[in-house]
Amino acid sequence: MRNILYVALAVSLATICGATQAQSYPTKPIRLIVPFAPGGTSEVLGRIIAQKMSEHLGQQIVVDTRPGASGGLGTTLTANATPDGYTLLFTSLSPIVINVSVQKGKLPYDPEKDLAPISVITKVPSVFAVQADFPHRTVKDLIAFAKANPGKLSYGSSGTGSVNHLIVELFKSAAGIEMLHVPFKGAGQGLIALRSKEINMISAAPPAVLPHIRSGVFRAIAVSSATRSPALPDTPSISESGILGFDVSAWYCLMGPAGIPRPIIDKVRSTLVKTITTAPVSEHLIAQGAAPAPTTPEELAKLINGDLKRWAKAVEVAGLKR
Known part of the structure; x- marks a missing residue:
């Protein structure tokens, strides 16, 4: 007691x-x-x-x-x-x-x-962004090219094991394609690499990549959430681009x-x-x-x-x- x-x-x-x-x-x-x-x-x-x-x-x-x-x-x-x-x-x-x-x-x-x-x-979803002059306009285009040219497309993320890295890996698995992962020490370095065309695509959260999209330097081709992001109303989700049910944020x-x-x-x-x-x-x-x-x-x-x-x-x- x-x-x-x-x-x-x-x-x-x-x-x-x-x-x-x-x-x-x-x-x-x-x-x-x-x-x-x-x-x-x-x-x-x-x-x-x-x-x-x-x-x-x-x-x-x-x-x-x-x-x-x-x-x-x-x-x-x-x-x-x-x-x-x-x-x-x-x-x-x-x-x-x-x-x-x-x-x-x-x-x-x-x-x-x-x-x-x-x-x-x-x-937040991950945004798949490319250079404004990247020849493949949609996720379907990107998948078709990647299937015809395994491993020739590269993408950057904020590091191995980062959420944006894993989201692309889940996308690759769902789409049945191969892409080369280039890890960086933070999204900032990856954005610089995309700008200089060292990589073909980056997976990043909206706050990091939106300024570059709005300035016209980059173009968003998809978001990883089930629905479109209010900040990118013209950018389709991966799900509506053909990978039905894809929803990772x-x-x-x-x-x-x-x-x-x-x-x-x-x-x-x-x-x-x-x-x-x-x-x-x-x-x-x-x-x-x-x-x-x-x-x-x-x-x-x-x-x-x-x-x-x-x-x-x-x-x-x-x-x-x-």
């Missing part, structure tokens, strides 16, 4: 301490780790959101890009950080669910145990190291939701093809658990299991 009372008292004190911390939080700048190179979707969206969240919280949020190991480096730094709310992670699903299958048993963190879910930020989220007091998580989440669902940030995200899609921490945890299984199959298709 006495032990039960001690446990209850300890829980109560922890709750009170967490609530007290949340009232004054934050009292210093917050580090927002983006585990990918500058120029990619995570960095682009991270800076947009961090600026407005800084205003709401009254403290600067410093974006710290830490690329490496398909997002694993920055994610490991987050998992090992002090769980006080002053280190947060803005990431795609790649280091959270895909790396678990790619580096089975070798990952230095467990996304379900070492990280605290806060909220999904947005869900990525999500981006905010997390922190496990152990952050719940009142601080709630304060960060409420500030995030306010930021991404009100103008001007909400309008900017929608224009970037990344409509806000906030969740509760519990909903994000459930999404992660389900996608660990779903993306394991994609990793197998791509032949990436180590």
